[in-house]
Amino acid sequence: MNSISRPVETEIIERLRSRCMGARSDVLVGIGDDGAVTRVPDHHELVTVTDALVEGTHFLKGASPRSIGHRSLAVNLSDIAAMGAKPLWANLTLCIPEYDPSWLDEFSQGFSELAQEQGVALIGGDTVRGPLSVSVTLQGVVPKGKAILRSGASSGDLIFVSGHPGEAAGGRLIDAGDLSAELPDAKKLVARFEFPVARVSLGLALQGLVSAMIDVSDGLHTDLSRLLVASGQGANAELGRALLSQELCAAAGIENACELCLTGGEDYELCFTGSAKHADQIVALAAQVGVSITCIGEVVTGSKLQWNRNGAHYVPGSGAFEHF
Ligand code: ADP
Ligand code: MG
Numbered sequence: 001m002n003s004i005s006r007p008v009e010t011e012i013i014e015r016l017r018s019r020c021m022g023a024r025s026d027v028l029v030g031i032g033d034d035g036a037v038t039r040v041p042d043h044h045e046l047v048t049v050t051d052a053l054v055e056g057t058h059f060l061k062g063a064s065p066r067s068i069g070h071r072s073l074a075v076n077l078s079d080i081a082a083m084g085a086k087p088l089w090a091n092l093t094l095c096i097p098e099y100d101p102s103w104l105d106e107f108s109q110g111f112s113e114l115a116q117e118q119g120v121a122l123i124g125g126d127t128v129r130g131p132l133s134v135s136v137t138l139q140g141v142v143p144k145g146k147a148i149l150r151s152g153a154s155s156g157d158l159i160f161v162s163g164h165p166g167e168a169a170g171g172r173l174i175d176a177g178d179l180s181a182e183l184p185d186a187k188k189l190v191a192r193f194e195f196p197v198a199r200v201s202l203g204l205a206l207q208g209l210v211s212a213m214i215d216v217s218d219g220l221h222t223d224l225s226r227l228l229v230a231s232g233q234g235a236n237a238e239l240g241r242a243l244l245s246q247e248l249c250a251a252a253g254i255e256n257a258c259e260l261c262l263t264g265g266e267d268y269e270l271c272f273t274g275s276a277k278h279a280d281q282i283v284a285l286a287a288q289v290g291v292s293i294t295c296i297g298e299v300v301t302g303s304k305l306q307w308n309r310n311g312a313h314y315v316p317g318s319g320a321f322e323h324f
Pocket of ligand 2: 125127
């Protein structure tokens with residue numbers, strides 16, 4: 001049972017449709033029928049991901065609707081990127097406590113700006129009343145057999161990370177009032193949290209070159225551990241200068257920057273492994289798509305992820321950011 005009245009629901013859907021539907025020729029039937037019909041290109045496979053954002057868990061009460069719209073798509077783009085896939089079609093389930101046209105317009109703006117930039121069409125969804133939450137299912141395609149999994153890393157592979165994990169967590173602390181908003185780079189850090197950039201073009205560029213990949217949503221330590229467990233391997237990794245965000249070091253101090261880098265979460269960077277013989281090509285492709293990457297270490301046999309910093313072992317704190 002959906003307790004939003006039918007005329008209001010129709011108006012909400014029409015607002016979303018007019019702003020976000022996009023124009024892809026592979027969408028044969030979009031919003032308006034009982035289901036969407038899309039055409040999967042020949043010799044490709046479908047990749048489907050879903051992520052939900054819930055008020056109080058993934059964003060604060062009163063968070064900017066534009067940011068919520070952007071993030072609801074960005075977190076899913078990041079999962080698609082981590083599979084090495086090309087994003088195409090989105091479904092949006094919106095659970096809202098009441099109908100607020102200006103909230104919906106700003107939400108749609110955040111969602112549609114990113115959808116257009118990435119060539120993603122909104123093809124359906126559902127609209128219900130309840131505590132604010134936004135769930136997006138995103139579908140993309142990958143050439144047959146080319147999806148990049150977590151499980152492909154071998155001992156001896158190098159480990160790379162895009163960007164500087166920890167910045168988004170710094171921004172979240174600033175938004176929550178736990179870190180000063182007066183710091184010189186506060187705006188940049190807040191933007192990294194409110195408007196994360198999924199590394200879609202990097203994921204696509206790495207197709208066929210890397211052995212395993214995961215996106216960094218729950219902190220680099222947790223997510224690299226997941227990749228290693230899936231691959232049945234361990235790793236030695238370096239928490240070095242190049243990995244750390246200089247802005248975050250300046251804002252929060254280097255010790256906090258180290259912790260936020262490994263356990264902060266919400267970065268939506270990519271962490272991947274590849275054979276050393278592909279390293280030059282990987283670095284060149286990342287430069288071509290304009291994303292900085294850092295080689296942080298090496299996959300080893302075993303099951304332990306060992307961090308090193310300044311020549312000593314580093315144990316990530318217990319402050320890992322959990323959604324539950
Ligand atoms: P039904 O009762 O058959 O589920 P709805 O009235 O819920 O139909 O939906 C009508 C159309 O609007 C469908 O194509 C559905 O996918 C689309 N739709 C509903 N809510 C949303 C939404 N939040 N975002 C995008 N499309 C939506
Ligand atoms: Mg419905």
